[in-house]
Amino acid sequence: MSVTSLTVENYLKAILQISLQSGSEWISTGELAKYMDVAPGTVTSMLKTLKQSQHVEYRPYEGASLTESGKQTAIRVLRRHRLIELFLFQTLKLSWDQIHAEAENMEHAVSDFLVDHIDEFLGFPETDPHGDPIPSIDGQMRRAYPNLTTLAASQIGANVKIVQVTDQETEFLRFLSRSGLKIGSEGIVKEKNREAGIVVSEWNGQLISMGIHVAENVKVVPLLAR
Amino acid sequence: MSVTSLTVENYLKAILQISLQSGSEWISTGELAKYMDVAPGTVTSMLKTLKQSQHVEYRPYEGASLTESGKQTAIRVLRRHRLIELFLFQTLKLSWDQIHAEAENMEHAVSDFLVDHIDEFLGFPETDPHGDPIPSIDGQMRRAYPNLTTLAASQIGANVKIVQVTDQETEFLRFLSRSGLKIGSEGIVKEKNREAGIVVSEWNGQLISMGIHVAENVKVVPLLAR
DNA sequence: GAGGGGTATTTGTTCCAACTAATTTGTGAT
DNA sequence: ATCACAAATTAGTTGGAACAAATACCCCTC
Incomplete structure (x- = not known):
């Protein structure tokens, strides 16, 4: 398991979410900079780092896209995030808007071991409290409703x-x-x-x-x- | 609420735990370095930083002790840690040895808001799964058993x-x-x-x-x- | 009171992830 | 085909938190 700092995890997750949202695999430096609320130059150097570690493909002035391994890491982060949200939602009865920010911080602080236990505790749910699909333990993005x-x-x-x-x-x-x-x-x-x-x-x-x-x-x- | 990085929080918690254990307020650079598994020089410079931010008193070659504000911060971290441990213990039925490491990471990633909800969810417990007292919401260290x-x-x-x-x-x-x-x-x-x-x-x-x-x-x- | 041994501190680097400012590149309009 | 503008990249700095190695300090022993 390659070591991915909290920062790297956040960038990968951001890339995944931007491309899911825009529907295109390749995303631009600018989009990512805006999403991460960071200067463009910071993104450029991060993309180089991520290219080094085989997490993304990157072509200067063109943009970047996740490699298979980068995508797997991003999906694992998303899975953690969504399971944590649901966990807090179920146990503590917090509201929609409260859990998101908490999960954002916690997603980097819990082990896969713990997440899998949460998954089991929740009965292997398919979606989180926002209706977002929870990626499965083997890294598949599930799509609950095809006719959405x-x-x-x-x-x-x-x-x-x-x-x-x-x-x-x-x-x-x-x-x-x-x-x-x-x-x-x-x-x-x-x-x-x-x-x-x-x-x-x-x-x-x-x-x-x-x-x-x-x-x-x-x-x-x-x-x-x- | 002063901004305390995860690193600062860990140092403050460490100082509190060392002094609780040793029974003396003042702790040495060496003790702290060993506890944090860090080079002595790193501790010296951190203690200077903590002195700047009024979290500790520090006298070169003599040691350091928590100020009232440093102690409050440390106690809040301890409270988070112990409530998280108990929360995981109760909900996920994890074992003693599994929860400690998880809580160690999570304690810096949850807000006081969330911790207070966990506290309520658990029914305002007095001790964590190891029997350690859980500091109260107003920062008091409780001592469950006086004749220990x-x-x-x-x-x-x-x-x-x-x-x-x-x-x-x-x-x-x-x-x-x-x-x-x-x-x-x-x-x-x-x-x-x-x-x-x-x-x-x-x-x-x-x-x-x-x-x-x-x-x-x-x-x-x-x-x-x- | 002079050494010496063990701690602490200082000094000088390193790495990470951010910034600003300057430069380069790609592209659409004329 | 060129120009101008927007976007991206490079270059140079910064701050935080670590390290190793050199130096300074405290105190105990002779």
């Missing part, structure tokens, strides 16, 4: 169930909590106003409006109309 | 109950587990051979011998003979 779409992309009149939220910002999560929305909530898209950039939907009889770009972070599966 | 002695110091024929073990070495804890000894075990001192450096005691009908210096790490309270 977003609230923003759903048609008016569509009956949907929230299965995942893909933004961990405290304020966003608080907004959802306040609105009574959580994983498993079912609702109907009532109105989409592309000009105003607004989506209105109904949940348990209550109407909720949110910006289109916000609704893109709410992943749903279609339900058959009742 | 060690197995090594108990008279032949004494009826005792184990309430604490003061060595966290994996091998020592494994030895205790294998011997069936744990917090709460009750036994009788059968034989003490100071020349051979051996203490023999009986637990549930089983005789167990251990070295005197080992038995010093087993803290007991006397029981009335049955």
Whole structure:
């Protein structure tokens, strides 16, 4: 097991998350710098280091992508993160927005041994409290819902169930909590106003409006109309 | 809340533990260097840093002692450590020797907010799985058993109950587990051979011998003979 | 009171991961 | 085809925490 400092782990995880989000394997220095909140030059030198250690492929001025081994490391970090979140969520009954920051710190401080015990304790769950899939012990990214779409992309009149939220910002999560929305909530898209950039939907009889770009972070599966 | 890096926290905790163990407030550079497994020069420069930040008093060639603020920080770290140990012990049913190392890493990665929730979840416990007292939320060191002695110091024929073990070495804890000894075990001192450096005691009908210096790490309270 | 032995401190490096500022490269518009 | 701009890379510094080796200090013994 190669030694990967906390910093290296964070970079690898960031690269994985950016590429999962953007859908492309290759990411740019700039994207990574912004995500890590670090100067571009810092990223360049880190990418060289990661290339040395075979964690990424890197071509100057073009960008970088994870190698198989880099991806495995990143996935292990993600697995730790998500299992810890769920663990805290289940045992301590903390809220959505509270656990993310804690898990961010803890993910580098727990051994694989402990994580596997947490996994067992939780009954080998498939998703974390945000609905994000938990990578399996052998490093596979699981995908719980193949027919996933977003609230923003759903048609008016569509009956949907929230299965995942893909933004961990405290304020966003608080907004959802306040609105009574959580994983498993079912609702109907009532109105989409592309000009105003607004989506209105109904949940348990209550109407909720949110910006289109916000609704893109709410992943749903279609339900058959009742 | 002053910013204390993980390294600073570890030094402060070490100073506290050394002085608790030795019974004297002032500790030497050498003791600390050995405890931290670090070169003496490193300790000297760290002590200067800690003096700067008002965490310790330090006099060259004489040693250092915690200031009130340094002590508070150290106690908070100790509290985190012990609550985490108990948390893992209770929820994941890990063994004595497994949790210590995990908690060592995790203690710097969890917020006071989380620790207080763990405390509540556990029902505000007084001692951790090793019987060590858990400092209270307001930074008091609790002392559960005032009439504490060690197995090594108990008279032949004494009826005792184990309430604490003061060595966290994996091998020592494994030895205790294998011997069936744990917090709460009750036994009788059968034989003490100071020349051979051996203490023999009986637990549930089983005789167990251990070295005197080992038995010093087993803290007991006397029981009335049955 | 002069040495000597054991601790401590100082000094000078090293590595990591960040920064700023200067330079280079790639690309889209004219 | 060139220019200008945005993005990336290089170069040079910084701070933290470690090390080894040289030096300084304390105290005990003769």
